[in-house]
Amino acid sequence: MATSPAEAVSHSLHAERLWNLPNTITMLRTLVVPVLLLFPVLGGSRSGSQVFAWLFIAAALTDLVDGWLARRGQQVTSIGKLLDPLADKLLVATALIVLLAEGRIPSWGTPMVVIIVGRELAVSGLRGFASVEGRIMAAGWPGKVKTLLQNIAIGALLFPTPQWGLPAHSIGLAFLVAATALTIWSGYGYFAGFFGRDGRRVAPEERA
Numbered sequence: 001m002a003t004s005p006a007e008a009v010s011h012s013l014h015a016e017r018l019w020n021l022p023n024t025i026t027m028l029r030t031l032v033v034p035v036l037l038l039f040p041v042l043g044g045s046r047s048g049s050q051v052f053a054w055l056f057i058a059a060a061l062t063d064l065v066d067g068w069l070a071r072r073g074q075q076v077t078s079i080g081k082l083l084d085p086l087a088d089k090l091l092v093a094t095a096l097i098v099l100l101a102e103g104r105i106p107s108w109g110t111p112m113v114v115i116i117v118g119r120e121l122a123v124s125g126l127r128g129f130a131s132v133e134g135r136i137m138a139a140g141w142p143g144k145v146k147t148l149l150q151n152i153a154i155g156a157l158l159f160p161t162p163q164w165g166l167p168a169h170s171i172g173l174a175f176l177v178a179a180t181a182l183t184i185w186s187g188y189g190y191f192a193g194f195f196g197r198d199g200r201r202v203a204p205e206e207r208a
Helices: 005-015 021-030 032-036 046-072 078-101 107-132 141-158 168-195
Strands: none
Touching (some): 021 046, 021 078, 032 046, 046 078, 046 141, 141 168
16 A cells, blocks of 8 residues: 555654754754743843843854754754754744844834744745655755844844944844845745746656
């Protein structure tokens, strides 16, 4: 009896070891998300802002660590490829919404936050749909650069301004503008790769 793509993915995920070190680090990164929700209460002071900024930076750096560990220890898993970008998206979306609510991102920056968060939700949905068909859509280099720019922007915006004599707020907004542009480009790349450049749905055998 033939096995469906969904069953094949399910069996593959069960066969892999979920709680390896890279995946554990990824899960720990998601624990920073509820902590960021405390920023409106505890981040008003200069010292409070610095604590949240460094916490976010540390969480963002774990994205590099878990990826390096997974490749070095040959522990790259299908579930890790799904969880890693999901953790990044939760972290970025939560931070941006909190910064917008607290006025660290001005009202004219609202469309940028909507674009970034909307793109993350759309790509996550596309990844989930692709996984049902037995395809794992790993992040390409435009998406990785986009994530880097977003992390720099958020880290700078979380810091009180000025920081070390630098206009952290202005730097953060500049990087946020650049990140938004790359967000649109990389998002288009995901959908164009899945559906085809001409908008036609690409069959699974054509994607191999």
